[in-house]
Amino acid sequence: MTSPYSVVIAGASSGFGAALAHDLAATGHQVVAGARRPRPDALxxxxxxxDLTDGEATARFAQGATEHLGQVDGLVYCAADPGAVGRAWQLDADTFARVLNVSLLGFVRLAGHLVPHMQQAGGGSIIAVGSQAARTPVDLLAAYGAAKAALEQYARCLAEELSGTGIRVNTLGIAAETELAATHRAAKAALRGRPSPHPPLPAVADSLPLARWLLSTEARHVTGQTLEARRP
Ligand SMILES: NC(=O)c1ccc[n+]([C@@H]2O[C@H](COP(=O)([O-])OP(=O)(O)OC[C@H]3O[C@@H](n4cnc5c(N)ncnc54)[C@H](OP(=O)(O)O)[C@@H]3O)[C@@H](O)[C@H]2O)c1
Incomplete structure:
Protein backbone atom coordinates (compact mmCIF):
# COMPACT_ATOMS: atom_id res chain seq x y z
CA MET A 1 0.00 0.00 0.00
CA THR A 2 1.38 3.38 -0.98
CA SER A 3 0.66 6.63 0.81
CA PRO A 4 -1.76 8.40 0.39
CA TYR A 5 -4.08 5.44 0.21
CA SER A 6 -7.77 4.71 -0.35
CA VAL A 7 -9.77 3.14 2.44
CA VAL A 8 -13.31 1.85 2.90
CA ILE A 9 -14.58 2.15 6.47
CA ALA A 10 -17.78 0.30 7.34
CA GLY A 11 -19.62 1.26 10.52
CA ALA A 12 -18.44 4.86 10.50
CA SER A 13 -21.34 7.03 11.70
CA SER A 14 -19.99 7.19 15.26
CA GLY A 15 -17.25 6.02 17.60
CA PHE A 16 -14.06 4.44 16.33
CA GLY A 17 -15.12 4.18 12.67
CA ALA A 18 -16.13 7.85 12.47
CA ALA A 19 -12.95 8.95 14.26
CA LEU A 20 -10.72 6.86 11.97
CA ALA A 21 -12.51 8.06 8.82
CA HIS A 22 -12.03 11.72 9.78
CA ASP A 23 -8.45 11.13 10.90
CA LEU A 24 -7.45 9.44 7.64
CA ALA A 25 -9.21 12.03 5.46
CA ALA A 26 -7.61 14.86 7.45
CA THR A 27 -4.16 13.37 6.87
CA GLY A 28 -4.49 13.17 3.09
CA HIS A 29 -6.03 9.75 2.47
CA GLN A 30 -9.16 9.07 0.42
CA VAL A 31 -12.02 7.54 2.38
CA VAL A 32 -15.41 6.06 1.60
CA ALA A 33 -17.31 5.58 4.84
CA GLY A 34 -20.75 4.20 5.63
CA ALA A 35 -23.26 3.08 8.24
CA ARG A 36 -27.06 3.29 8.52
CA ARG A 37 -27.33 6.83 9.89
CA PRO A 38 -26.69 9.62 7.38
CA ARG A 39 -23.62 11.80 7.85
CA PRO A 40 -22.20 14.62 5.71
CA ASP A 41 -19.34 14.15 3.29
CA ALA A 42 -16.08 15.87 4.21
CA LEU A 43 -12.92 16.80 2.35
CA ASP A 51 -27.23 -1.19 6.18
CA LEU A 52 -24.54 -3.88 6.14
CA THR A 53 -27.07 -6.60 6.96
CA ASP A 54 -28.68 -5.96 3.55
CA GLY A 55 -26.78 -7.90 0.87
CA GLU A 56 -27.90 -5.77 -2.09
CA ALA A 57 -27.26 -2.48 -0.28
CA THR A 58 -23.80 -3.74 0.73
CA ALA A 59 -23.04 -4.72 -2.88
CA ARG A 60 -24.05 -1.21 -4.05
CA PHE A 61 -21.93 0.35 -1.30
CA ALA A 62 -18.89 -1.71 -2.32
CA GLN A 63 -19.33 -0.95 -6.01
CA GLY A 64 -19.78 2.77 -5.35
CA ALA A 65 -16.67 2.73 -3.18
CA THR A 66 -14.50 1.04 -5.81
CA GLU A 67 -15.77 3.42 -8.52
CA HIS A 68 -15.11 6.46 -6.35
CA LEU A 69 -11.71 5.36 -5.05
CA GLY A 70 -10.46 3.64 -8.21
CA GLN A 71 -8.25 1.36 -6.16
CA VAL A 72 -9.10 0.06 -2.69
CA ASP A 73 -6.01 -0.19 -0.49
CA GLY A 74 -7.74 -0.71 2.83
CA LEU A 75 -10.93 -2.01 4.40
CA VAL A 76 -11.77 -1.41 8.06
CA TYR A 77 -14.87 -3.18 9.35
CA CYS A 78 -16.19 -1.48 12.51
CA ALA A 79 -19.92 -2.33 12.50
CA ALA A 80 -21.33 -4.08 15.55
CA ASP A 81 -24.76 -4.45 17.15
CA PRO A 82 -24.71 -3.07 20.72
CA GLY A 83 -28.17 -4.32 21.66
CA ALA A 84 -27.74 -7.91 22.88
CA VAL A 85 -26.91 -7.61 26.55
CA GLY A 86 -28.27 -10.40 28.72
CA ARG A 87 -27.66 -13.69 30.44
CA ALA A 88 -26.28 -16.22 27.96
CA TRP A 89 -29.12 -18.73 28.43
CA GLN A 90 -31.79 -16.04 28.17
CA LEU A 91 -30.65 -14.49 24.86
CA ASP A 92 -32.74 -16.14 22.16
CA ALA A 93 -31.45 -17.49 18.85
CA ASP A 94 -32.96 -14.57 16.90
CA THR A 95 -30.87 -12.17 18.97
CA PHE A 96 -27.71 -14.18 18.26
CA ALA A 97 -28.60 -14.21 14.55
CA ARG A 98 -29.06 -10.42 14.51
CA VAL A 99 -25.71 -9.82 16.21
CA LEU A 100 -23.89 -12.27 13.93
CA ASN A 101 -25.48 -10.65 10.90
CA VAL A 102 -23.89 -7.30 11.74
CA SER A 103 -20.60 -8.32 13.34
CA LEU A 104 -19.67 -11.27 11.11
CA LEU A 105 -21.80 -11.50 7.97
CA GLY A 106 -21.52 -7.83 7.03
CA PHE A 107 -17.75 -8.29 6.98
CA VAL A 108 -18.07 -11.53 4.97
CA ARG A 109 -20.24 -9.65 2.43
CA LEU A 110 -17.85 -6.72 2.09
CA ALA A 111 -14.77 -8.94 1.87
CA GLY A 112 -16.49 -10.88 -0.91
CA HIS A 113 -16.85 -7.69 -2.94
CA LEU A 114 -13.57 -5.93 -2.11
CA VAL A 115 -10.97 -8.73 -1.92
CA PRO A 116 -11.12 -9.33 -5.72
CA HIS A 117 -10.33 -5.63 -6.28
CA MET A 118 -7.41 -5.83 -3.89
CA GLN A 119 -6.18 -8.98 -5.64
CA GLN A 120 -6.24 -7.17 -8.98
CA ALA A 121 -4.35 -4.25 -7.44
CA GLY A 122 -1.80 -6.63 -5.93
CA GLY A 123 -2.36 -5.92 -2.25
CA GLY A 124 -4.18 -4.20 0.56
CA SER A 125 -4.78 -4.13 4.28
CA ILE A 126 -7.98 -5.39 5.88
CA ILE A 127 -8.81 -4.72 9.52
CA ALA A 128 -11.69 -6.41 11.30
CA VAL A 129 -12.45 -4.54 14.51
CA GLY A 130 -12.78 -7.26 17.10
CA SER A 131 -12.89 -7.39 20.85
CA GLN A 132 -11.27 -8.93 23.89
CA ALA A 133 -14.73 -10.48 24.41
CA ALA A 134 -13.84 -12.91 21.59
CA ARG A 135 -11.35 -14.67 23.86
CA THR A 136 -12.39 -13.73 27.42
CA PRO A 137 -15.92 -14.41 28.69
CA VAL A 138 -17.38 -10.98 29.44
CA ASP A 139 -20.40 -11.03 31.73
CA LEU A 140 -23.74 -10.50 29.91
CA LEU A 141 -22.11 -10.22 26.45
CA ALA A 142 -22.31 -13.84 25.20
CA ALA A 143 -23.82 -12.98 21.79
CA TYR A 144 -21.44 -10.08 21.24
CA GLY A 145 -18.41 -12.17 22.29
CA ALA A 146 -19.46 -15.20 20.21
CA ALA A 147 -19.88 -12.99 17.14
CA LYS A 148 -16.48 -11.39 17.71
CA ALA A 149 -14.87 -14.83 18.12
CA ALA A 150 -16.39 -15.86 14.78
CA LEU A 151 -15.18 -12.62 13.17
CA GLU A 152 -11.66 -13.12 14.51
CA GLN A 153 -11.41 -16.69 13.25
CA TYR A 154 -12.85 -15.72 9.86
CA ALA A 155 -10.20 -12.96 9.61
CA ARG A 156 -7.46 -15.51 10.41
CA CYS A 157 -8.75 -17.86 7.69
CA LEU A 158 -8.89 -14.97 5.23
CA ALA A 159 -5.31 -14.00 6.09
CA GLU A 160 -4.13 -17.57 5.60
CA GLU A 161 -5.88 -18.03 2.26
CA LEU A 162 -4.62 -14.66 1.00
CA SER A 163 -1.01 -15.18 2.06
CA GLY A 164 1.32 -14.44 -0.85
CA THR A 165 -1.17 -12.08 -2.53
CA GLY A 166 -0.03 -8.91 -0.76
CA ILE A 167 -3.38 -8.66 1.03
CA ARG A 168 -3.02 -8.59 4.81
CA VAL A 169 -5.86 -9.29 7.24
CA ASN A 170 -5.68 -8.51 10.94
CA THR A 171 -8.09 -8.11 13.84
CA LEU A 172 -7.85 -5.02 16.00
CA GLY A 173 -9.47 -4.87 19.41
CA ILE A 174 -10.12 -1.43 20.86
CA ALA A 175 -11.16 0.00 24.22
CA ALA A 176 -12.86 3.38 23.98
CA GLU A 177 -15.72 5.47 25.32
CA THR A 178 -18.24 5.25 22.49
CA GLU A 179 -22.00 4.81 21.98
CA LEU A 180 -21.56 1.04 22.04
CA ALA A 181 -19.59 1.14 25.30
CA ALA A 182 -22.22 3.41 26.89
CA THR A 183 -25.08 1.18 25.68
CA HIS A 184 -23.40 -1.92 27.07
CA ARG A 185 -22.70 -0.21 30.40
CA ALA A 186 -26.28 1.07 30.80
CA ALA A 187 -27.86 -2.28 29.87
CA LYS A 188 -25.58 -4.18 32.26
CA ALA A 189 -26.32 -1.72 35.08
CA ALA A 190 -30.05 -2.13 34.49
CA LEU A 191 -29.78 -5.93 34.61
CA ARG A 192 -27.54 -5.98 37.68
CA GLY A 193 -29.42 -3.21 39.50
CA ARG A 194 -26.19 -1.30 40.20
CA PRO A 195 -23.81 0.91 38.21
CA SER A 196 -20.67 -0.42 36.54
CA PRO A 197 -17.69 -0.78 38.89
CA HIS A 198 -15.25 -0.08 36.02
CA PRO A 199 -13.60 3.31 35.36
CA PRO A 200 -14.32 5.10 32.06
CA LEU A 201 -12.55 3.73 28.99
CA PRO A 202 -9.84 5.70 27.15
CA ALA A 203 -10.70 8.27 24.49
CA VAL A 204 -11.31 6.82 21.03
CA ALA A 205 -8.29 8.72 19.67
CA ASP A 206 -6.03 6.40 21.68
CA SER A 207 -7.08 3.46 19.48
CA LEU A 208 -6.31 5.21 16.18
CA PRO A 209 -2.50 4.83 15.91
CA LEU A 210 -2.62 1.04 15.79
CA ALA A 211 -5.22 1.15 12.99
CA ARG A 212 -3.17 3.70 11.05
CA TRP A 213 -0.11 1.49 11.45
CA LEU A 214 -1.91 -1.70 10.32
CA LEU A 215 -3.10 0.14 7.21
CA SER A 216 0.38 1.44 6.41
CA THR A 217 3.26 -0.20 4.58
CA GLU A 218 5.19 -0.26 7.86
CA ALA A 219 3.00 -3.24 8.79
CA ARG A 220 3.57 -4.96 5.44
CA HIS A 221 4.79 -8.14 7.16
CA VAL A 222 1.90 -8.27 9.64
CA THR A 223 -1.02 -10.51 8.78
CA GLY A 224 -3.21 -13.06 10.51
CA GLN A 225 -2.68 -11.28 13.85
CA THR A 226 -4.95 -10.05 16.62
CA LEU A 227 -3.87 -6.83 18.30
CA GLU A 228 -5.48 -4.96 21.16
CA ALA A 229 -5.36 -1.16 21.56
CA ARG A 230 -5.86 -1.03 25.33
CA ARG A 231 -4.81 1.10 28.25
CA PRO A 232 -1.73 -0.55 29.81
N1 LIG B 1 -15.82 0.81 22.43
C1 LIG B 1 -15.12 -0.22 22.88
O1 LIG B 1 -14.56 -0.20 23.99
C2 LIG B 1 -14.96 -1.43 22.03
C3 LIG B 1 -14.27 -2.53 22.58
C4 LIG B 1 -14.03 -3.62 21.76
C5 LIG B 1 -14.48 -3.61 20.45
N2 LIG B 1 -15.18 -2.56 19.96
C6 LIG B 1 -15.63 -2.62 18.57
O2 LIG B 1 -15.32 -1.40 17.91
C7 LIG B 1 -16.19 -1.27 16.77
C8 LIG B 1 -16.73 0.15 16.74
O3 LIG B 1 -17.60 0.33 17.85
P1 LIG B 1 -17.65 1.67 18.69
O4 LIG B 1 -17.21 1.32 20.07
O5 LIG B 1 -16.98 2.77 17.96
O6 LIG B 1 -19.23 1.89 18.80
P2 LIG B 1 -20.29 2.72 17.93
O7 LIG B 1 -19.99 4.17 18.02
O8 LIG B 1 -21.62 2.26 18.42
O9 LIG B 1 -20.03 2.24 16.43
C9 LIG B 1 -20.67 1.13 15.84
C10 LIG B 1 -20.91 1.46 14.39
O10 LIG B 1 -21.53 0.32 13.76
C11 LIG B 1 -22.53 0.83 12.89
N3 LIG B 1 -23.52 -0.20 12.60
C12 LIG B 1 -24.24 -0.94 13.46
N4 LIG B 1 -25.10 -1.74 12.80
C13 LIG B 1 -24.90 -1.48 11.47
C14 LIG B 1 -25.50 -1.97 10.27
N5 LIG B 1 -26.47 -2.88 10.30
N6 LIG B 1 -25.08 -1.48 9.09
C15 LIG B 1 -24.10 -0.53 9.05
N7 LIG B 1 -23.49 -0.03 10.15
C16 LIG B 1 -23.90 -0.50 11.34
C17 LIG B 1 -23.12 2.01 13.67
O11 LIG B 1 -23.77 2.93 12.83
P3 LIG B 1 -25.35 3.01 12.54
O12 LIG B 1 -26.06 2.78 13.84
O13 LIG B 1 -25.50 4.40 11.99
O14 LIG B 1 -25.63 1.97 11.51
C18 LIG B 1 -21.85 2.65 14.20
O15 LIG B 1 -21.30 3.53 13.23
C19 LIG B 1 -17.26 -2.33 16.95
O16 LIG B 1 -16.95 -3.42 16.11
C20 LIG B 1 -17.13 -2.74 18.40
O17 LIG B 1 -17.56 -4.07 18.61
C21 LIG B 1 -15.43 -1.47 20.74
Missing part, protein backbone atom coordinates in the same frame (compact mmCIF):
# COMPACT_ATOMS: atom_id res chain seq x y z
CA UNK A 44 -11.49 13.53 0.92
CA UNK A 45 -14.29 11.57 2.63
CA UNK A 46 -17.43 10.35 0.86
CA UNK A 47 -20.08 9.13 3.27
CA UNK A 48 -22.71 6.67 1.96
CA UNK A 49 -25.59 5.42 4.14
CA UNK A 50 -25.72 1.60 4.13
Missing amino acids: RMRYVPV
Whole structure:
Protein backbone atom coordinates (compact mmCIF):
# COMPACT_ATOMS: atom_id res chain seq x y z
CA MET A 1 0.00 0.00 0.00
CA THR A 2 1.38 3.38 -0.98
CA SER A 3 0.66 6.63 0.81
CA PRO A 4 -1.76 8.40 0.39
CA TYR A 5 -4.08 5.44 0.21
CA SER A 6 -7.77 4.71 -0.35
CA VAL A 7 -9.77 3.14 2.44
CA VAL A 8 -13.31 1.85 2.90
CA ILE A 9 -14.58 2.15 6.47
CA ALA A 10 -17.78 0.30 7.34
CA GLY A 11 -19.62 1.26 10.52
CA ALA A 12 -18.44 4.86 10.50
CA SER A 13 -21.34 7.03 11.70
CA SER A 14 -19.99 7.19 15.26
CA GLY A 15 -17.25 6.02 17.60
CA PHE A 16 -14.06 4.44 16.33
CA GLY A 17 -15.12 4.18 12.67
CA ALA A 18 -16.13 7.85 12.47
CA ALA A 19 -12.95 8.95 14.26
CA LEU A 20 -10.72 6.86 11.97
CA ALA A 21 -12.51 8.06 8.82
CA HIS A 22 -12.03 11.72 9.78
CA ASP A 23 -8.45 11.13 10.90
CA LEU A 24 -7.45 9.44 7.64
CA ALA A 25 -9.21 12.03 5.46
CA ALA A 26 -7.61 14.86 7.45
CA THR A 27 -4.16 13.37 6.87
CA GLY A 28 -4.49 13.17 3.09
CA HIS A 29 -6.03 9.75 2.47
CA GLN A 30 -9.16 9.07 0.42
CA VAL A 31 -12.02 7.54 2.38
CA VAL A 32 -15.41 6.06 1.60
CA ALA A 33 -17.31 5.58 4.84
CA GLY A 34 -20.75 4.20 5.63
CA ALA A 35 -23.26 3.08 8.24
CA ARG A 36 -27.06 3.29 8.52
CA ARG A 37 -27.33 6.83 9.89
CA PRO A 38 -26.69 9.62 7.38
CA ARG A 39 -23.62 11.80 7.85
CA PRO A 40 -22.20 14.62 5.71
CA ASP A 41 -19.34 14.15 3.29
CA ALA A 42 -16.08 15.87 4.21
CA LEU A 43 -12.92 16.80 2.35
CA ARG A 44 -11.49 13.53 0.92
CA MET A 45 -14.29 11.57 2.63
CA ARG A 46 -17.43 10.35 0.86
CA TYR A 47 -20.08 9.13 3.27
CA VAL A 48 -22.71 6.67 1.96
CA PRO A 49 -25.59 5.42 4.14
CA VAL A 50 -25.72 1.60 4.13
CA ASP A 51 -27.23 -1.19 6.18
CA LEU A 52 -24.54 -3.88 6.14
CA THR A 53 -27.07 -6.60 6.96
CA ASP A 54 -28.68 -5.96 3.55
CA GLY A 55 -26.78 -7.90 0.87
CA GLU A 56 -27.90 -5.77 -2.09
CA ALA A 57 -27.26 -2.48 -0.28
CA THR A 58 -23.80 -3.74 0.73
CA ALA A 59 -23.04 -4.72 -2.88
CA ARG A 60 -24.05 -1.21 -4.05
CA PHE A 61 -21.93 0.35 -1.30
CA ALA A 62 -18.89 -1.71 -2.32
CA GLN A 63 -19.33 -0.95 -6.01
CA GLY A 64 -19.78 2.77 -5.35
CA ALA A 65 -16.67 2.73 -3.18
CA THR A 66 -14.50 1.04 -5.81
CA GLU A 67 -15.77 3.42 -8.52
CA HIS A 68 -15.11 6.46 -6.35
CA LEU A 69 -11.71 5.36 -5.05
CA GLY A 70 -10.46 3.64 -8.21
CA GLN A 71 -8.25 1.36 -6.16
CA VAL A 72 -9.10 0.06 -2.69
CA ASP A 73 -6.01 -0.19 -0.49
CA GLY A 74 -7.74 -0.71 2.83
CA LEU A 75 -10.93 -2.01 4.40
CA VAL A 76 -11.77 -1.41 8.06
CA TYR A 77 -14.87 -3.18 9.35
CA CYS A 78 -16.19 -1.48 12.51
CA ALA A 79 -19.92 -2.33 12.50
CA ALA A 80 -21.33 -4.08 15.55
CA ASP A 81 -24.76 -4.45 17.15
CA PRO A 82 -24.71 -3.07 20.72
CA GLY A 83 -28.17 -4.32 21.66
CA ALA A 84 -27.74 -7.91 22.88
CA VAL A 85 -26.91 -7.61 26.55
CA GLY A 86 -28.27 -10.40 28.72
CA ARG A 87 -27.66 -13.69 30.44
CA ALA A 88 -26.28 -16.22 27.96
CA TRP A 89 -29.12 -18.73 28.43
CA GLN A 90 -31.79 -16.04 28.17
CA LEU A 91 -30.65 -14.49 24.86
CA ASP A 92 -32.74 -16.14 22.16
CA ALA A 93 -31.45 -17.49 18.85
CA ASP A 94 -32.96 -14.57 16.90
CA THR A 95 -30.87 -12.17 18.97
CA PHE A 96 -27.71 -14.18 18.26
CA ALA A 97 -28.60 -14.21 14.55
CA ARG A 98 -29.06 -10.42 14.51
CA VAL A 99 -25.71 -9.82 16.21
CA LEU A 100 -23.89 -12.27 13.93
CA ASN A 101 -25.48 -10.65 10.90
CA VAL A 102 -23.89 -7.30 11.74
CA SER A 103 -20.60 -8.32 13.34
CA LEU A 104 -19.67 -11.27 11.11
CA LEU A 105 -21.80 -11.50 7.97
CA GLY A 106 -21.52 -7.83 7.03
CA PHE A 107 -17.75 -8.29 6.98
CA VAL A 108 -18.07 -11.53 4.97
CA ARG A 109 -20.24 -9.65 2.43
CA LEU A 110 -17.85 -6.72 2.09
CA ALA A 111 -14.77 -8.94 1.87
CA GLY A 112 -16.49 -10.88 -0.91
CA HIS A 113 -16.85 -7.69 -2.94
CA LEU A 114 -13.57 -5.93 -2.11
CA VAL A 115 -10.97 -8.73 -1.92
CA PRO A 116 -11.12 -9.33 -5.72
CA HIS A 117 -10.33 -5.63 -6.28
CA MET A 118 -7.41 -5.83 -3.89
CA GLN A 119 -6.18 -8.98 -5.64
CA GLN A 120 -6.24 -7.17 -8.98
CA ALA A 121 -4.35 -4.25 -7.44
CA GLY A 122 -1.80 -6.63 -5.93
CA GLY A 123 -2.36 -5.92 -2.25
CA GLY A 124 -4.18 -4.20 0.56
CA SER A 125 -4.78 -4.13 4.28
CA ILE A 126 -7.98 -5.39 5.88
CA ILE A 127 -8.81 -4.72 9.52
CA ALA A 128 -11.69 -6.41 11.30
CA VAL A 129 -12.45 -4.54 14.51
CA GLY A 130 -12.78 -7.26 17.10
CA SER A 131 -12.89 -7.39 20.85
CA GLN A 132 -11.27 -8.93 23.89
CA ALA A 133 -14.73 -10.48 24.41
CA ALA A 134 -13.84 -12.91 21.59
CA ARG A 135 -11.35 -14.67 23.86
CA THR A 136 -12.39 -13.73 27.42
CA PRO A 137 -15.92 -14.41 28.69
CA VAL A 138 -17.38 -10.98 29.44
CA ASP A 139 -20.40 -11.03 31.73
CA LEU A 140 -23.74 -10.50 29.91
CA LEU A 141 -22.11 -10.22 26.45
CA ALA A 142 -22.31 -13.84 25.20
CA ALA A 143 -23.82 -12.98 21.79
CA TYR A 144 -21.44 -10.08 21.24
CA GLY A 145 -18.41 -12.17 22.29
CA ALA A 146 -19.46 -15.20 20.21
CA ALA A 147 -19.88 -12.99 17.14
CA LYS A 148 -16.48 -11.39 17.71
CA ALA A 149 -14.87 -14.83 18.12
CA ALA A 150 -16.39 -15.86 14.78
CA LEU A 151 -15.18 -12.62 13.17
CA GLU A 152 -11.66 -13.12 14.51
CA GLN A 153 -11.41 -16.69 13.25
CA TYR A 154 -12.85 -15.72 9.86
CA ALA A 155 -10.20 -12.96 9.61
CA ARG A 156 -7.46 -15.51 10.41
CA CYS A 157 -8.75 -17.86 7.69
CA LEU A 158 -8.89 -14.97 5.23
CA ALA A 159 -5.31 -14.00 6.09
CA GLU A 160 -4.13 -17.57 5.60
CA GLU A 161 -5.88 -18.03 2.26
CA LEU A 162 -4.62 -14.66 1.00
CA SER A 163 -1.01 -15.18 2.06
CA GLY A 164 1.32 -14.44 -0.85
CA THR A 165 -1.17 -12.08 -2.53
CA GLY A 166 -0.03 -8.91 -0.76
CA ILE A 167 -3.38 -8.66 1.03
CA ARG A 168 -3.02 -8.59 4.81
CA VAL A 169 -5.86 -9.29 7.24
CA ASN A 170 -5.68 -8.51 10.94
CA THR A 171 -8.09 -8.11 13.84
CA LEU A 172 -7.85 -5.02 16.00
CA GLY A 173 -9.47 -4.87 19.41
CA ILE A 174 -10.12 -1.43 20.86
CA ALA A 175 -11.16 0.00 24.22
CA ALA A 176 -12.86 3.38 23.98
CA GLU A 177 -15.72 5.47 25.32
CA THR A 178 -18.24 5.25 22.49
CA GLU A 179 -22.00 4.81 21.98
CA LEU A 180 -21.56 1.04 22.04
CA ALA A 181 -19.59 1.14 25.30
CA ALA A 182 -22.22 3.41 26.89
CA THR A 183 -25.08 1.18 25.68
CA HIS A 184 -23.40 -1.92 27.07
CA ARG A 185 -22.70 -0.21 30.40
CA ALA A 186 -26.28 1.07 30.80
CA ALA A 187 -27.86 -2.28 29.87
CA LYS A 188 -25.58 -4.18 32.26
CA ALA A 189 -26.32 -1.72 35.08
CA ALA A 190 -30.05 -2.13 34.49
CA LEU A 191 -29.78 -5.93 34.61
CA ARG A 192 -27.54 -5.98 37.68
CA GLY A 193 -29.42 -3.21 39.50
CA ARG A 194 -26.19 -1.30 40.20
CA PRO A 195 -23.81 0.91 38.21
CA SER A 196 -20.67 -0.42 36.54
CA PRO A 197 -17.69 -0.78 38.89
CA HIS A 198 -15.25 -0.08 36.02
CA PRO A 199 -13.60 3.31 35.36
CA PRO A 200 -14.32 5.10 32.06
CA LEU A 201 -12.55 3.73 28.99
CA PRO A 202 -9.84 5.70 27.15
CA ALA A 203 -10.70 8.27 24.49
CA VAL A 204 -11.31 6.82 21.03
CA ALA A 205 -8.29 8.72 19.67
CA ASP A 206 -6.03 6.40 21.68
CA SER A 207 -7.08 3.46 19.48
CA LEU A 208 -6.31 5.21 16.18
CA PRO A 209 -2.50 4.83 15.91
CA LEU A 210 -2.62 1.04 15.79
CA ALA A 211 -5.22 1.15 12.99
CA ARG A 212 -3.17 3.70 11.05
CA TRP A 213 -0.11 1.49 11.45
CA LEU A 214 -1.91 -1.70 10.32
CA LEU A 215 -3.10 0.14 7.21
CA SER A 216 0.38 1.44 6.41
CA THR A 217 3.26 -0.20 4.58
CA GLU A 218 5.19 -0.26 7.86
CA ALA A 219 3.00 -3.24 8.79
CA ARG A 220 3.57 -4.96 5.44
CA HIS A 221 4.79 -8.14 7.16
CA VAL A 222 1.90 -8.27 9.64
CA THR A 223 -1.02 -10.51 8.78
CA GLY A 224 -3.21 -13.06 10.51
CA GLN A 225 -2.68 -11.28 13.85
CA THR A 226 -4.95 -10.05 16.62
CA LEU A 227 -3.87 -6.83 18.30
CA GLU A 228 -5.48 -4.96 21.16
CA ALA A 229 -5.36 -1.16 21.56
CA ARG A 230 -5.86 -1.03 25.33
CA ARG A 231 -4.81 1.10 28.25
CA PRO A 232 -1.73 -0.55 29.81
N1 LIG B 1 -15.82 0.81 22.43
C1 LIG B 1 -15.12 -0.22 22.88
O1 LIG B 1 -14.56 -0.20 23.99
C2 LIG B 1 -14.96 -1.43 22.03
C3 LIG B 1 -14.27 -2.53 22.58
C4 LIG B 1 -14.03 -3.62 21.76
C5 LIG B 1 -14.48 -3.61 20.45
N2 LIG B 1 -15.18 -2.56 19.96
C6 LIG B 1 -15.63 -2.62 18.57
O2 LIG B 1 -15.32 -1.40 17.91
C7 LIG B 1 -16.19 -1.27 16.77
C8 LIG B 1 -16.73 0.15 16.74
O3 LIG B 1 -17.60 0.33 17.85
P1 LIG B 1 -17.65 1.67 18.69
O4 LIG B 1 -17.21 1.32 20.07
O5 LIG B 1 -16.98 2.77 17.96
O6 LIG B 1 -19.23 1.89 18.80
P2 LIG B 1 -20.29 2.72 17.93
O7 LIG B 1 -19.99 4.17 18.02
O8 LIG B 1 -21.62 2.26 18.42
O9 LIG B 1 -20.03 2.24 16.43
C9 LIG B 1 -20.67 1.13 15.84
C10 LIG B 1 -20.91 1.46 14.39
O10 LIG B 1 -21.53 0.32 13.76
C11 LIG B 1 -22.53 0.83 12.89
N3 LIG B 1 -23.52 -0.20 12.60
C12 LIG B 1 -24.24 -0.94 13.46
N4 LIG B 1 -25.10 -1.74 12.80
C13 LIG B 1 -24.90 -1.48 11.47
C14 LIG B 1 -25.50 -1.97 10.27
N5 LIG B 1 -26.47 -2.88 10.30
N6 LIG B 1 -25.08 -1.48 9.09
C15 LIG B 1 -24.10 -0.53 9.05
N7 LIG B 1 -23.49 -0.03 10.15
C16 LIG B 1 -23.90 -0.50 11.34
C17 LIG B 1 -23.12 2.01 13.67
O11 LIG B 1 -23.77 2.93 12.83
P3 LIG B 1 -25.35 3.01 12.54
O12 LIG B 1 -26.06 2.78 13.84
O13 LIG B 1 -25.50 4.40 11.99
O14 LIG B 1 -25.63 1.97 11.51
C18 LIG B 1 -21.85 2.65 14.20
O15 LIG B 1 -21.30 3.53 13.23
C19 LIG B 1 -17.26 -2.33 16.95
O16 LIG B 1 -16.95 -3.42 16.11
C20 LIG B 1 -17.13 -2.74 18.40
O17 LIG B 1 -17.56 -4.07 18.61
C21 LIG B 1 -15.43 -1.47 20.74
